[in-house]
Amino acid sequence: MKDLNTKRQSERQLALKKLSIWTISWVASQALVIFGSLLLWPESPLLKIASLSINVLLGIQMILANRHLFKKLDELERLLQLEALAWTLGLTLVIGLAYSSLDIINLIPFDAEISYLVMFMGITYFISLTINKKRYE
Amino acid sequence: MKNKIRDLRAEKSWTQEDLAKAVGVSRQTINAIEKGKFDPSLPTAFRLSKLFQKPIEDLFDFNEES
Numbered sequence: 001m002k003d004l005n006t007k008r009q010s011e012r013q014l015a016l017k018k019l020s021i022w023t024i025s026w027v028a029s030q031a032l033v034i035f036g037s038l039l040l041w042p043e044s045p046l047l048k049i050a051s052l053s054i055n056v057l058l059g060i061q062m063i064l065a066n067r068h069l070f071k072k073l074d075e076l077e078r079l080l081q082l083e084a085l086a087w088t089l090g091l092t093l094v095i096g097l098a099y100s101s102l103d104i105i106n107l108i109p110f111d112a113e114i115s116y117l118v119m120f121m122g123i124t125y126f127i128s129l130t131i132n133k134k135r136y137e
Numbered sequence: 138m139k140n141k142i143r144d145l146r147a148e149k150s151w152t153q154e155d156l157a158k159a160v161g162v163s164r165q166t167i168n169a170i171e172k173g174k175f176d177p178s179l180p181t182a183f184r185l186s187k188l189f190q191k192p193i194e195d196l197f198d199f200n201e202e203s
Binding site: 006007008074075076077079133135136137 | 158161162163165166168169174175177178181
């Protein structure tokens with residue numbers, strides 16, 4: 001049998017590797033923006049803007065690498081990702097706005113931090129993907 | 138959609154992994170197709186047709202209501 005999968009697998013591994021590199025770079029740049037601006041260059045707006053610009057550019061590269069990886073997935077894998085992303089986007093929108101409203105109407109004794117929303121997105125995506133994989137087993 | 142992929146694969150003594158490699162999808166995708174939980178794309182259906190040397194309509198039982 002002709003092995004169509006070998007090429008696909010190697011391309012996917014490469015795409016995954018690129019995504020990992022861009023993701024690590026983006027996370028590192030996020031730390032640089034925060035800690036650099038607070039500890040290393042607190043008085044320099046230019047360096048703050050420069051570090052933030054690098055952070056955004058690396059983030060865009062990460063998004064493009066993720067898009068590239070999606071193109072290397074097979075049809076069922078794409079469907080699983082699409083469903084997981086649909087749940088993540090929808091729940092983040094609904095829960096995120098509800099969470100923000102809690103803060104606005106003073107029903108929580110602290111500020112609504114975006115970091116909680118990012119954690120919520122990650123957990124929602126992971127759970128959705130796991131459930132979808134089980135559904136198609 | 139019902140299909141005969143599992144039977145045809147068994148006739149050739151191939152594993153799901155063997156078939157997945159031959160048509161360029163994951164083993165999980167072959168498993169989902171065999172169980173009728175997932176309908177393959179047109180290119181995958183044609184690859185399966187070519188591999189088993191049977192027309193697509195012999196592999197898949199298309200029913201509008203299913």
